[in-house]
Amino acid sequence: xxxxxxxxxxxxxxxxxxxxxxxxxxxxxxxxxxxxxxxxxxxxxxxxxxxxxxxxxxxxxxxxxxxxxxxxxxxxxxxxxxxxxxxxxxxxxxxxxxxxxxxxxxxxxxxxxxxxxxxxxxxxxxxx
Numbered sequence: 001x002x003x004x005x006x007x008x009x010x011x012x013x014x015x016x017x018x019x020x021x022x023x024x025x026x027x028x029x030x031x032x033x034x035x036x037x038x039x040x041x042x043x044x045x046x047x048x049x050x051x052x053x054x055x056x057x058x059x060x061x062x063x064x065x066x067x068x069x070x071x072x073x074x075x076x077x078x079x080x081x082x083x084x085x086x087x088x089x090x091x092x093x094x095x096x097x098x099x100x101x102x103x104x105x106x107x108x109x110x111x112x113x114x115x116x117x118x119x120x121x122x123x124x125x126x127x128x
Contacts, residue, residue, distance in 0.1 A: 071117035076109040080124030088119055 043051055053060050062080070069075045079088055084106040089099040092115035100114045109120040 073109055073118050076118035076120040078122045079104055079119050081121050082124055082126060084121075086121060090115065090117055092117070
C-alpha cells in the first residue's frame with residue numbers, strides 16, 4: 001500500500017464522521033485557550049450514559065434519590081425491589097440520629113413500627 005493511498009483512506013474516514021472531528025476540534029480549541037473542559041466534554045462510558053439519561057429525565061441505575069410520597073395508606077412511599085421482600089430503613093423524624101430497620105413484603109402497604117409511615121413494595125426490573 002502506498003503512502004498516498006493510506007492518507008486518502010484516513011481523509012475519507014474523517015469525512016464520514018464529521019461530528020467526531022468537530023467535537024475534537026472544539027475540545028482542542030478550548031484546551032488551547034487554557035479553558036477547562038466541561039463535564040459533557042470529559043465524561044465517558046457509564047458516567048456519560050447516566051448524564052445523557054438524566055437530561056431526558058430518566059434514572060436507569062437508580063442513582064437519584066427516590067421521590068417521597070405522603071406516606072399515608074392511600075399514598076405510600078414506593079420501594080422498588082427485584083424480589084418479594086426488602087429491608088427498609090426509616091428515619092422517622094428529620095433530626096433523628098437512628099434508623100428504624102424493618103422488612104417490607106410484597107402485597108399491601110406496611111407501616112413503620114415507630115412512626116407509622118406507610119411503604120409499599122413495587123416490582124422493579126434491572127437495567128441490562
